[in-house]
Amino acid sequence: MDAMRTVDNPEPRGPYAFSVDVQDGIAIVTLDMPGEPVNKISRAVKDEFLQIIDRLERDTEVRGAVLISGKPDVFIAGADIEEFLLLETAAQAERLSRDGQLLIDSVAKMRIPIVAAIHGACLGGGLEVALACTYRIATEHPKTVLALPEVQLGIIPGAGGTQRLPRKIGLRAALDMILTGKNVRAKKAYQMGLVEELVHPAILLQVAVKRAKELGEGGKRPQTRKDRGFVDTLLDGNPLGRSVVLRKAREETIKKTKGHYPAPLAALDAVAAGLSGRAAHGYREESRLFGEMAATDVSRQLIYLFFATTALKKDSGVDVPVEPRDVDKLGIIGAGFMGSGIASVAVQQGTVVRMKDADHARVAKGFAAVRGVLKDRLTKRQITRTQLDDTMSLLGGTVDYSGFGSVDLVIEAVFEDLATKHQVLREIEPVMKPEAIFATNTSTIPIARVAEVAVRPDRVLGMHFFSPVHKMPLIEVITTPGTSPESVATAVSYGKRLGKTVIVVNDGPGFYVNRILFPYINEAGRLLEQGASIEAIDDAMVAFGFPVGPITLLDEVGMDVGAKAASVMHEAFGARFAPSAAIEKLVAAGRYGRKVKKGFYLYDEDGKKGAVDPEVYAVAGAAAERTEIPQLEIQQRCVFAMLNEAARCLEDGIIRSERDGDVGAVFGIGFPPFRGGPFRYIDSMGASVLVSQLEELDSRFPGRFEPAEQLLRQARR
Ligand code: 3HC
DSSP: OOOOEEOOOSSOOSSOOEEEEEETTEEEEEEOOTTOSSOOBOHHHHHHHHHHHHHHHHOTTOOEEEEEEOSSSEEEOOBOHHHHTTOOSHHHHHHHHHHHHHHHHHHHTOSSOEEEEEOSEEETHHHHHHHHSSEEEEEOSTTOEEEOGGGGGTOOOOSSHHHHHHHHHOHHHHHHHHHHOOOEEHHHHHHHTSSSEEEOGGGHHHHHHHHHHHHHTTOOOOOOOOOOOHHHHHHTSSHHHHHHHHHHHHHHHHHHHTTSOOHHHHHHHHHHHHHHSOHHHHHHHHHHHHHHHHTSHHHHHHHHHHHHHHHHHHOOSSSSOOOOOOOOEEEEEOOSHHHHHHHHHHHHTTOEEEEEOSSHHHHHHHHHHHHHHHHHHHHTTSSOHHHHHHHHTTEEEESSSTTGGGOSEEEEOOOSOHHHHHHHHHHHTTTSOTTOEEEEOOSSSOHHHHHTTOSOGGGEEEEEEOSSTTTOOEEEEEEOTTSOHHHHHHHHHHHHHTTOEEEEEEOSTTTTHHHHHHHHHHHHHHHHHHTOOHHHHHHHHHHHTOSSOHHHHHHHHOHHHHHHHHHHHHHHHGGGGOOOHHHHHHHHTTOOBGGGTBSSEEEOTTOOEEEEOTTHHHHTTOOSSOOOOOHHHHHHHHHHHHHHHHHHHHHTTSBSOHHHHHHHHHHHHOOOGGGTSHHHHHHHHOHHHHHHHHHHHHHHSTTTOOOOHHHHHHHHO
16 A cells, blocks of 8 residues: 555645545545535635646546545535625626536546545535546435435526436436436435445445546446336437427426426526537536526525525524423324324424324324325335334324323414313423423414413413424424523424424414415405406416415315414404405305315315316305406405515514515415515515505505505615
8 A cells, every 4th residue: 555645735725625635546535614514616615626636637646536525414515505696697607607517527537537425415516526426426324315406596507417417317317306406315316327336324435445446447337327228218318209308398397387487497408408419519508597597586586595594494593592402202282183293293303202182083093194194205215114113103192191291392283272272281281391391383372372371381382383294394483471492492493303494483363474374365355255256366376476376275274274263363453354254154154175175166076176166156255247357466465465464573573584584484385485585575576666556555445455664664764
């Protein structure tokens, strides 16, 4: 073995991110950006990497190289997104992409073989670097994921990803990754041919060095993609097949993005350009389209949301330094839809859960629901049968409070009724450890009202989960003036452990998310009464960017649930929240929505939504004839009511910041992400424009659109 030596970076500029050890002719290039939690390809890293490549190229003793990360769970998190914020023009962004391509081209053209030793997140520019290496080894570890998540930021892969990935794994698999940005776990990456080898993390470096040596000696050649079957050859392997795949992908993308997200289509164009002509043309198109996308407002808003959610990950939820308590055992009261949903995410995070309901049949139903969520994961091969059984073994059921004496947190998910919640709290508090926390999962009832009967009100708070719990990414943690900072920090920390984004909101009817949702829904109801067709209302809001329209949402949530909550809100806020009479009439007629297969829409036996039920207008007491209300008016009335209420929530101190308000609306009710959230949307249109529009609406519909003080102040500024 040669004497160990270090190839120093000759003129380190900026942070010294790389170190290079040459052992026995193999250079181990370690990327470990000092003072940063993740590795990212910043300007400085690019420059330093180029210098290292140059050095290795000239060092004739070096016969191979390994690229590895010094970070515990990240290989490379991609290009430095913060640098995108400094880009002012499409041309600047295009140049950034060209620079990235040149760097990656230098990796691909190295004289010596280079092995990417991947452990942890290998994303965006990180995967583009790995694709340019000679050989890729990934660790078989849950933290190891590979993706091109650029479209989620409103941009496209800009350092060769749209060109190299289709060649590496085939067109269809590449489009699936590029157009969704989804994470691919190591095992799947291996099956797809994205990486050549899987190893245990403990031997990653050792195996990578061995492979670099073998490749350097010409003894081992990287394999190309395996298992090219008949369909692969037919669709990915010839120009005609590829054009069919591209056309189909374009149609599906247009259907999915509804014209709101230009990046996936731009990515398709870049991929198509690479397949249709000379390679240089493909790379040029990639850079040009990257530049174009980076300059869009959509990209700016999506990047804002990335940083907003990242900032929330670090937010303890309280302003004072306090350590959250560990939650190892969780008690859940109520094994219904919400209770079992919460149980399903908790057991998957390794929490021991005790679930209580009034009788054995209900507990059994709750168990079946938890198993159902896990079974779904098993079917998708995300977990094994053993993992399913192990996870289920963390769940225990009871019809009394046995076992609740040792839990750290109790989440109550019983019927939305104050008296019932009081009864539960009175019963459970004497059983709980004094330091354990009681969280009520209510969607509207003020927490202070629930806490009135508590002996330890400092341990009472709200945890508002959204349904279905295993899919919805948000939790609102609701505090009262009496809740202790330690309780809040514990609930926030545990919410994050469940994989959720958590916003802390102050107590008040409807808290934040439901408070801004109701004026929107009520306005939809009034439009209906006025004669707008149900399709026109739903279509208008889908065209605005919501995943479903407000009427469909009501059918999904259940009219009875909605109406009950609406009356709580009306009582609290008065005329502004007066519920639409149409919805009340539907409840009276037992049209609760999808769950009873009778609502605004028709449902078949399996609960599949059909057309609007023509009888519903008469039941709702709506105008006999449908009147044409312009789409823009429908959008403005529903959305402005929501924006105005969001501004009031900020003014009333319900939310702590605009950031929380934006993230809460996007993750809680699907406010269009490409608009950044209610507050970013207000900024985009200008508070003064919104105020004047609200004033005009208020003169037509007195009392419903009076601009919030917060907006008036903002408009004056
Ligand atoms: N650029 C800049 N900062 C980044 C970053 C990136 N690509 N990735 C992560 N960070 C920062 C976060 O902002 C955060 O900063 P902070 O500590 O100052 O708040 C810090 O790194 C830690 O991030 P997380 O809190 O998110 O850490 P996690 O461990 O929870 O997650 C991660 C790590 C999975 C890497 C996650 O951060 C992530 O998904 N990052 C973004 C990945 C991405 O979108 N990459 C594509 C970039 S675009 C690109 O590569 C274009 C190319 O094609 C040219």
